[in-house]
Amino acid sequence: MTQVTGSLGVACESRGADVWRLEAQLHVADGTALRRELERRGLWACGRPGDLSTLLDAHLLFGDDPVSHETALSVADLGELAAALALSRRHDDLGAQLLAWYALARSLEASGRPARLLVWCAG
Numbered sequence: 001m002t003q004v005t006g007s008l009g010v011a012c013e014s015r016g017a018d019v020w021r022l023e024a025q026l027h028v029a030d031g032t033a034l035r036r037e038l039e040r041r042g043l044w045a046c047g048r049p050g051d052l053s054t055l056l057d058a059h060l061l062f063g064d065d066p067v068s069h070e071t072a073l074s075v076a077d078l079g080e081l082a083a084a085l086a087l088s089r090r091h092d093d094l095g096a097q098l099l100a101w102y103a104l105a106r107s108l109e110a111s112g113r114p115a116r117l118l119v120w121c122a123g
Contacts, residue, residue, distance in 0.1 A: 007028075007031055007121070007122055007123055008028045008031035008034060008035060008119060008120070008121055008122070009025070009028075009067075009118075009119070009120045009121075009122050010025070010026040010027075010028055010034075010101075010117060010118070010119050011023075011024065011025045011026065011056050011059075011117070011118045012024045012026065012101065012104055012105060012108075012115060012116075012117055012118075013052070013053050013056060013115065013116055013117075013118065014108040014113035014114065014115045015113055015114040015115075016112075016113045019051075019053070019054075020049075020051055020052060020053040020056075020116075021053050021055075022053040022055040022056045023104070023108065023115070024104065025059075026097075026101060028094075028097070029093040029094050029096075029097045030093060030094045033094050034094055034119070035121075037081060037084075037085065037094075038071065038081075038119065041077075041080075041081065041084075043071055043073060043077060043081070044069060044071060045068075045069035045070070045071055046070075046071040046072065047070060047071065047072075048060070048070035048072075048118075048120075049072045049116075049118075052118070056118065060120065063122065065122040065123045066122070066123070067120050067121070067122055068120070068121050069119075069120060069121040070118065070119070070120040071118070071119050071120070072116050072117070072118050072119075073116060073117040073118075073119065074116055075102070075105045075106060075109055075114075075115055075116070078098065078101060078102045078105055078117055079102050079106075081098055082095060082098035082099045082101075082102045085098060086099065101117060105117065
């Protein structure tokens with residue numbers, strides 16, 4: 001397991017008119033549990049996409065804390081992670097939160113805007 005200190009940041013982006021747009025920055029109920037679940041599924045620290053929204057890119061580049069371990073989750077990745085946590089009944093608060101994030105991403109996709117979730121460690 002990767003030794004990481006600091007808090008996790010999470011944001012949802014959608015794509016429209018050929019660019020990604022920041023939709024929401026999200027609070028994480030249990031950052032340690034989320035990091036462990038992402039590591040378990042090989043989804044932790046997969047790299048920062050090169051086409052982030054301007055607002056999120058600026059936040060990550062010029063924020064107060066250094067950023068590391070970035071990864072992007074597809075809506076499918078997010079759904080699988082949420083379902084696995086719901087079925088296992090581990091981390092109920094995090095599982096409920098992931099289901100809400102999944103609903104947000106699916107609603108964006110239903111309106112014709114592809115979506116993704118970005119996760120990173122700050123600090």
